[in-house]
Amino acid sequence: MGNPSIEVLADKSALVKRATVLVLEKIQSALQERGQCTLVLAGGSTPKPLYEAIAAQSLPWDKIHVFWGDERYVPHDHPDSNYNMARKAWLERVDFPEANIHAMPTGAKDATADAHRHDRELQGFFGVKAGEFPRFDIILLGMGDDGHTASLFPQTEVLQVCDRLVAVGNKSGQPRLTFTIPLINRGRCVIFLAAGANKQNALAHVWGNSADPKDYPSRFIQPEGELWWFVDEIAARDIEAK
Ligand code: 6PG
Numbered sequence: 001m002g003n004p005s006i007e008v009l010a011d012k013s014a015l016v017k018r019a020t021v022l023v024l025e026k027i028q029s030a031l032q033e034r035g036q037c038t039l040v041l042a043g044g045s046t047p048k049p050l051y052e053a054i055a056a057q058s059l060p061w062d063k064i065h066v067f068w069g070d071e072r073y074v075p076h077d078h079p080d081s082n083y084n085m086a087r088k089a090w091l092e093r094v095d096f097p098e099a100n101i102h103a104m105p106t107g108a109k110d111a112t113a114d115a116h117r118h119d120r121e122l123q124g125f126f127g128v129k130a131g132e133f134p135r136f137d138i139i140l141l142g143m144g145d146d147g148h149t150a151s152l153f154p155q156t157e158v159l160q161v162c163d164r165l166v167a168v169g170n171k172s173g174q175p176r177l178t179f180t181i182p183l184i185n186r187g188r189c190v191i192f193l194a195a196g197a198n199k200q201n202a203l204a205h206v207w208g209n210s211a212d213p214k215d216y217p218s219r220f221i222q223p224e225g226e227l228w229w230f231v232d233e234i235a236a237r238d239i240e241a242k
Helices: 012-034 048-055 082-089 111-126 197-207
Strands: 005-009 037-041 064-068 070-072 138-142 166-171 174-179 189-194 226-232
Touching: 005 012, 012 037, 012 048, 012 138, 012 189, 012 226, 048 082, 064 082, 070 082, 111 166, 111 174
Parallel strands: 005 226, 037 064, 037 138, 138 189, 189 226
Antiparallel strands: 070 174, 166 174
16 A cells, blocks of 8 residues: 555646546556456546546547446436436547446435445456455545545444445435445555645545544545545645644
C-alpha cells in the first residue's frame, strides 16, 4: 500500500483535465495488460465533466466494463440516479455495449436483496467465490463535505461490513447501495476527485493523522494499489492536518 499521490489543481476544470489524462492512461494500461478494463464510476456532481471528456475519446468501448461504486436507491431514470448521470454524460453518447454496463440494481424495492444480487453479479463477472474480493482496474471516488465516500457515511453500520462486496449504506435514513471498504481497497488504482470550499474541513481531517475514520470514512480508503487525490486549490486551502 503506497503513499497517496496528491495533486492540487488550480480549479475544477484543471482537476477534470488532469484526472482525464490519468484515467485514459490507466485504461490503456489495463487494455495492454489484461485485454479489458474494469472501471468503477463515482456518483455526485464532480465526475460529470470527466465522463463527458471520456465520451469525446475514441476508445475500444467493447473492451471497457463500467460499474458504480454506489447508487442511490431510486429507479435508473430518476434524476438522482448515479447510473442516469453517467449514461447521459457518457454511455449513451458513444457505441457502448449494454452488456458492459453493470448498473447496481434498484428495482426490488428491497435494498438488501438488490445489494445481495449485485454482489452475486460481481462474483459471476470476476469468477470469484463468496468471501473473495476481486480487483477493479480503476475506482473513481468523490468525497462528501462530511468525509464520506461512495455511500460509506460517517458512523454507519456499513463501515463494519467486511465479508461482502456490496452492502446497503444509509444517508439520513435513505438506503443506498455501496461497494464495501475491503472491495474498494482491492483496487489497482483508486482516484479521489474533490473540489470546492465545502470540502476544506473534511479534507483536512481525512489527510490528517488524528481523525477517527468512522467520522471521516474516506480515511478507510487505503488501497493495495495506487491512491490518487485530485483536489482544487480552494478545497486544499488552509490544509493543516488535523
Ligand atoms: C453519491 C456519491 C458520493 C459523492 C460525494 C461527492 O452518490 O453522491 O457517490 O459519494 O461522490 O458525495 O459528491 P460531489 O461530487 O457532488 O461533491
